[in-house]
Amino acid sequence: MTDLMPPMQHPVHEPATETWPTLARPRSNPVRRYGAATAIRLVAKDLPATIHLDSNRSYGLGGPAMRVHRTAAFLDRLGQDAGSGFGEAYLAGDWDPEPGTDLADLLVPFAERFSNEETRHLLPKWAQSLRWLVTRSQPGEQENDRAGARENISRHYDLSNAMFSEFLDPTLTYSAAYFGTPDPVADLATASYDELTDAQLRKLDSILDAAGVRSGSRVLDIGCGWASLAVRAAQRGAWVTAITIASQQALLAQRRIAEAGVGDRVQVALRDYRDQIGEFDAVLSVEMIEAVGEKYWPVYFDAIERRLAPGGVGVVQAIVMPHERMLATRNTFTWVQKYIFPGGLIPSTKVIEDVTTAHTGLRTEVVRHLGADYARTLRIWRNRFVERWPEISGLGFDDTFKRMWEFYLAYSEAGFRTGYLDDVQLLLTKR
Template sequence: MTDLMPAAHQPVAEQWPTLAPPRSNPIRRVGALVAIRMIAKDLPATIHLEGKSYGLGGPAMRVHRGAAFLDRLGQDAGSGFGEAYLAGDWDPEPGTDLADLLVPFAERFSNEETRHLLPKWAQSLRWLVTRSQPGEQENDRAGARENISRHYDLSNGMFAEFLDPTLTYSAAYFGGGDPTADLATASYDELSPAQLAKLDAILDAAGVQSGSRVLDIGCGWASLAIRAAQRGAWVTAITIAAQQALLAQRRIADAGVSDRVQVALRDYRDQIGEFDAVLSVEMIEAVGEKYWPVYFDAIERRLAPGGVAVVQAIVMPHERMLATRNTFTWVQKYIFPGGLIPSVKVIEEVTAEHTGLRPEVLLHLGADYARTLRIWRNRFIEHWPAIEALGFDPTFRRMWEFYLAYSEAGFRTGYLDDVQMRFTRR
């Protein structure tokens, strides 16, 4: 679905100070243009910039403000391209889907032979335009609350406009085949059944049944907790997002399972007790590398003898995780402060070194996530008038369209994956 903003879009300066045009630097601007020419030589996409076209053809983008676009790229390699989109410096050509345009760039990272967009000599200079993650995004208890609140407490109403009725904010499971085969047919009507299938896969993997004691770490809006309670389980659901917790409690009451689910505004490090199943869905990405050992140790300490943990995690190739773990990316700056996507290998290493847990990958949901994200983005665009009425401006719309499309491209190309992992004690 393509529903572009006007080419002349300009962020409100007071609301978006980070999008102010950077100070012009001729050397950095030339460097950015040289980088574009290098990237475009074998890129199956087209970049229309200042009267010239770069690339091999295919999905096309048009740069409206060439000087500002190059200045942003030259100033910050990690965020400049995305910031230029937020600022309205470029758009996909009419008729080109934003995710389709971003796929060729993501493919360069997912392909072993073309993983780096620039040649090695140019990569050695990336430190000049690469930022490190700021200290204020530290994921200690206070920092984690702030980081999580900045995303999950944006607006319960906003999330409700594009998520399915279960309010499940993680990859759905469409069950077989290739979910990316025809994304143009992706329908909102298929989302709720696929989300319930994902929840059931997690509960089945953990052996959750009537009487099971379940801990849900990072419970979201309680879809997994409700589903577990409907099996007859006793559930403790914890989150550190205050507005999310309030709505989760209301949804649990509406589902008629308040007697079986307790929602607590609590950090995972502060949970006590023993549970037959510990579940955590796409929460590890917000933990931060420094705290991964603490996170898995907390899971192990909460498991009763014979207990099982299931973690659903977004992951990336180990080499890319190592290469990017100390950089400050667009996603960290605008969407998930303090976050870092792990690899399966680092999860295996951390659990082996710091815990007695044995991990096992059960399910790969990367392609399913691409379809989930396409449905979310279509719904977000369709329901934009209602979201705008909640107080969000056109720059916020561009930010979320880019985030959802950027993520979809990552999963479509295999640069990102989403895995369900089961953990038992060694």
């Protein structure tokens, strides 16, 4: 236990539970509350961060600090759901970083425990054996069949084109940028929105170069987003079919393609990847596999292989995690799945290799790692999101939504900064 500190003044957030029913305070359970408090003590005993649980209890070794405003509610949430409780407590306003502490900097020590092989398990083995009591399984309604996938994707990507436009760069590229520097996270305090567009175009070009896209190439873009990759390919003279299952996203993608003057070279279709036909010289898919679901990974890679013409090349950019962590968490219901990406699951590089070997004739090769670049991208997005919050709130989003997106972006940044997450560009060729 650290030296006691007086509470610092901080405005305490109160969510509108009629809008956010999942944030209603859970029913008090003394056993679960005691278990959560015990877990905090165990986690914090060698954690380079500080948890001020209330005015009388502070844990940790110092460093980035968080202040719990409502201890009972905080412990009740953790005791009810290990996968979502910590993030839900932040959404509900039960805790905040201490003033002057960046949210991602606070989350980094927790993420480091997961990414470090020797300290990966936050709790001792006896406590880990009890996690099933507070761990939820993924709900069946988030199944990624055709109907479920469309609903899951729409809940995120059709949230608001205007909202995404406020914090993404002008290309509307919603994936890791490529800054081309030796250490993109060396000084995140200097991360600037002004550098993002060039870094995103560098990323798009790296994908097109890897796939050998040139004038006359036939290109399929699976999960095309707001069409930045499709536009960039068409500007090389390629013929592009861009598909998405997010209806509002497709409408804006079509408009952006027309505005770029490449409407004669790009066709946007509201289509599931399983329903695409034809042959292409290049099949591209950027950070879409995370929304496919484990059950459908063989189907996804089989679809890529079937669409490749003889001599064709596929490039998949994928967020990945260590294989052991993927196996340990693949059946749990996480905060990100509950609030950000329903039906999502991050694969490992190994499972991609295993699936492609077992179910396809594709050979996989990692051509680039962008994990550190993603951390910088996320810091820029979060800074821009906060900066543009007056405009975003004017679209009808409340302060709880702001906290949700700040936590999502900071949580993700911490994962990439520590190596718990990586982002890889994979080259797929037929064996």
